[in-house]
Amino acid sequence: MKIIMLGAPGAGKGTQAKQIAGKYSIPHISTGDIFRANIKNGTELGKKAKEYMDQGLLVPDELTCDLVVDRIGQDDCKNGFVLDGFPRTIPQAEALTDALNKLGESMDFAIDVDVPDENIVKRMSGRRACLDCGATYHIVSIPPKKEGICDVCGSELVLRDDDKPETVQKRLDVYHEQTQPLIDYYKKQGILKSVDGTQAMEDVFANIVEILG
Numbered sequence: 001m002k003i004i005m006l007g008a009p010g011a012g013k014g015t016q017a018k019q020i021a022g023k024y025s026i027p028h029i030s031t032g033d034i035f036r037a038n039i040k041n042g043t044e045l046g047k048k049a050k051e052y053m054d055q056g057l058l059v060p061d062e063l064t065c066d067l068v069v070d071r072i073g074q075d076d077c078k079n080g081f082v083l084d085g086f087p088r089t090i091p092q093a094e095a096l097t098d099a100l101n102k103l104g105e106s107m108d109f110a111i112d113v114d115v116p117d118e119n120i121v122k123r124m125s126g127r128r129a130c131l132d133c134g135a136t137y138h139i140v141s142i143p144p145k146k147e148g149i150c151d152v153c154g155s156e157l158v159l160r161d162d163d164k165p166e167t168v169q170k171r172l173d174v175y176h177e178q179t180q181p182l183i184d185y186y187k188k189q190g191i192l193k194s195v196d197g198t199q200a201m202e203d204v205f206a207n208i209v210e211i212l213g
């Protein structure tokens with residue numbers, strides 16, 4: 001099963017993608033997580049990506065497309081994968097479509113997790129992330145067992161650099177301008193499904209499972 005998660009920053013793409021990956025035993029591929037791991041490890045890619053991410057801008061397509069096309073060609077993706085945060089521009093979507101076409105394949109579902117902008121800023125300021133294992137918490141709705149410490153791996157939790165309110169607004173603007181057009185792109189391919197992302201997390205997941213079957 002090959003799935004794309006669409007939705008604004010903070011809509012819950014990562015939260016849902018992790019659960020989908022668990023239930024259907026497919027890898028969760030988050031370009032944001034890949035960039036953050038590179039930043040943490042001080043790689044060249046990380047240095048370049050950070051310049052854009054900290055401003056709430058998209059990392060250029062040249063740095064992003066090949067990375068994902070390589071990743072989905074790996075062995076563990078043979079039975080499918082769930083993409084979280086990619087594609088984010090029409091050229092990225094076209095690069096993905098082309099890469100799959102060459103293998104005689106195509107995506108099965110593009111799931112849009114729909115949350116209005118008003119709800120987003122509130123969610124982001126409460127989010128805490130583990131940069132070691134990628135787990136995500138919320139100080140009110142999903143607090144870790146021990147404040148500031150990841151339940152999964154015991155590392156320190158952080159407020160992401162790009163979750164400051166002024167950067168969140170910029171990310172929302174960029175989303176509406178560059179990523180929202182993908183909703184039409186996948187509607188035309190006949191694989192778009194929408195879920196109401198303002199519901200409780202379990203209910204959002206139940207809706208997604210109904211769609212995926």
Ligand code: AP5
Pocket residue numbers: 007008009010011012013014015016031032033035052053054056057058059060061064084085086087088092123124126127128136137138141142162171197198199200201202204
């Ligand atoms: P990325 O890491 O992908 O960030 P994003 O799209 O902005 O999305 P987020 O991770 O912020 O939100 P999410 O939808 O995953 O929500 P989450 O589940 O955490 O990208 C970061 C940056 O990297 C980009 O800005 C860009 O610079 C760069 N980048 C990445 N991919 C790129 C690409 N393809 N091309 C170019 N640049 C790229 O949930 C948010 C919070 O809400 C959490 O605290 C969570 O616990 C809580 N929550 C989740 N669901 C619910 C619910 N139902 N009810 C209440 N709270 C909830």
Ligand code: MG
Pocket residue numbers: 013014015030032084085
């Ligand atoms: Mg995410």
